Amino acid sequence: MLDSFFNxxxxxxxxxxxxxxxxxxxxxSNRVGTEHLLFGLARETETVAGRALVSMKIDAxxxxxxxxxxxxxxxxxxxxxxxxxxxxxxxxxxLFTKDHSxxxxxxxxxxxxxALARAQEYSYYFGQQRLDTxxxxxxxxxxxxxxxxxIFEELSANLTFLRRQxxxxxxxxxxxxxxxxxxxxxxxxxxxxxxxxHDASLSMISELSNKSGGVLKNVxxxxxxxxxxxxxxxxxxxxxxxxxxxxLLEETMALLISRAGPLDKETSAxxxxxxxxxxxxxxxxxxxxxxxxxxRLIHHMFDDAEHDLIGSLIEDLWWAQSEExxxxxxxxxxxxxxxxxxxxxxxxxxxxxxxxxxxxxxxxDETLKQCFLKRSVSA
Numbered sequence: 001m002l003d004s005f006f007n008x009x010x011x012x013x014x015x016x017x018x019x020x021x022x023x024x025x026x027x028x029s030n031r032v033g034t035e036h037l038l039f040g041l042a043r044e045t046e047t048v049a050g051r052a053l054v055s056m057k058i059d060a061x062x063x064x065x066x067x068x069x070x071x072x073x074x075x076x077x078x079x080x081x082x083x084x085x086x087x088x089x090x091x092x093x094x095l096f097t098k099d100h101s102x103x104x105x106x107x108x109x110x111x112x113x114x115a116l117a118r119a120q121e122y123s124y125y126f127g128q129q130r131l132d133t134x135x136x137x138x139x140x141x142x143x144x145x146x147x148x149x150x151i152f153e154e155l156s157a158n159l160t161f162l163r164r165q166x167x168x169x170x171x172x173x174x175x176x177x178x179x180x181x182x183x184x185x186x187x188x189x190x191x192x193x194x195x196x197x198h199d200a201s202l203s204m205i206s207e208l209s210n211k212s213g214g215v216l217k218n219v220x221x222x223x224x225x226x227x228x229x230x231x232x233x234x235x236x237x238x239x240x241x242x243x244x245x246x247x248l249l250e251e252t253m254a255l256l257i258s259r260a261g262p263l264d265k266e267t268s269a270x271x272x273x274x275x276x277x278x279x280x281x282x283x284x285x286x287x288x289x290x291x292x293x294x295x296r297l298i299h300h301m302f303d304d305a306e307h308d309l310i311g312s313l314i315e316d317l318w319w320a321q322s323e324e325x326x327x328x329x330x331x332x333x334x335x336x337x338x339x340x341x342x343x344x345x346x347x348x349x350x351x352x353x354x355x356x357x358x359x360x361x362x363x364x365d366e367t368l369k370q371c372f373l374k375r376s377v378s379a
C-alpha cells in the first residue's frame with residue numbers, strides 16, 4: 001500500500017510525511033501517528049492544506065506544542081506497527097533523508113495508515129491522478145477518533161469550516177488548469193481505480209491459494225467487485241463531486257468577474273440554476289454509463305422514478321452547498337463589522353445547514369444502496 005501511495009504522491013506530500021517522521025524521531029518516539037502527520041501538514045505553509053490550516057490559525061509551532069502535550073498524556077508504548085505497512089527500499093530512500101543509524105525506523109500507526117488510505121480515496125473522488133496535501137488533510141478530518149482530532153479539539157478548530165476551506169482552495173488552484181475533470185470522468189475513472197485495486201488483491205489471494213493447494217470458495221468476480229464498490233463508494237463520489245463542482249463554479253464566476261466585470265444577480269442566479277440541472281443530468285448519464293458498460297449482464301437498469309429520486313437528492317445537495325457558501329460570505333462580513341447578534345443567527349443557520357447536508361448524504365447513500373442491491377449481479 002505504501003509503494004502505491006508514494007508513487008502517486010506530490011513532492012509536497014512526501015515532505016509532509018518526512019516532516020512527520022522527523023518530528024517523531026525528535027520526540028524519541030517509535031511511531032508516527034496522525035498528530036505527527038498534522039504537524040507535517042502545518043509546516044508546509046505554501047500548500048493547499050497548509051494555507052487552509054493557517055486560515056484557522058493553526059501553525060507548526062502551536063501544533064508541535066499540542067502534539068507534545070498529547071503524547072505526554074497518552075500511553076502509546078503498546079502500539080504495534082499497522083498491518084501491511086513495511087517500508088520497501090524505494091520508500092525508505094524517499095522518506096528517511098537523514099542518517100538514523102542506531103535507531104529503528106519509526107512505524108506508521110494503524111490510524112496513520114487509515115489516513116493515507118483515505119487520502120488515496122479522496123484523490124479518486126476529485127478525479128486527480130496525483131496525491132496532494134489537501135487529500136491527506138481531508139482524510140485526517142474523517143478520522144474523528146484519531147490523535148489529530150484531539151489536537152484540533154484542543155485548538156478549538158471548526159472542522160466543518162476547515163473542510164470547506166480545503167475544498168475552496170483546491171477549487172481555486174484547479175480552476176485555471178488546462179483540464180478540469182468533470183463529475184462523470186472523476187466518478188468513472190475513480191471507481192475503475194478502486195475496482196482494479198480490489199480485483200488485483202483478490203487475484204493475489206487466488207494465486208496464493210492455488211500455490212498452497214488450498215481451495216477458495218465464492219471468490220467474487222470482477223463484476224461482483226464493481227457492484228460492491230458502487231454500493232460502498234458511489235455516494236461518497238457523488239457527494240464530494242457535487243460540493244466540489246459548486247466550488248469550481250464559484251471560482252469560475254469570480255475569475256470571469258475579475259476579467260469582464262460584475263454580473264447582475266439575475267444572471268448569476270440563472271448560471272447556478274442551470275448548472276444544477278446539468279449536474280443532475282450528468283449524474284444520471286454517469287450511472288447509465290456504468291450500467292451499460294459494466295453491468296451488461298443485468299437487464300434491468302434504473303427506472304425513471306429511481307433516477308428522479310437520485311436527481312432530486314443531487315439538486316438538494318447542490319442548493320444546500322450554495323446556501324452554505326452564501327452564509328460563509330455573510331458570516332465573514334458580519335465578523336469584520338463585529339455584529340454579534342447577526343453572527344449568532346448566522347452560526348445557527350450554518351449548523352442547521354450542516355445537519356441538513358449530513359441527512360442528505362445519508363439519504364443519498366441509502367437510496368443508491370437500495371437501487372443497486374435490488375439488482376444483484378447474480379440476477
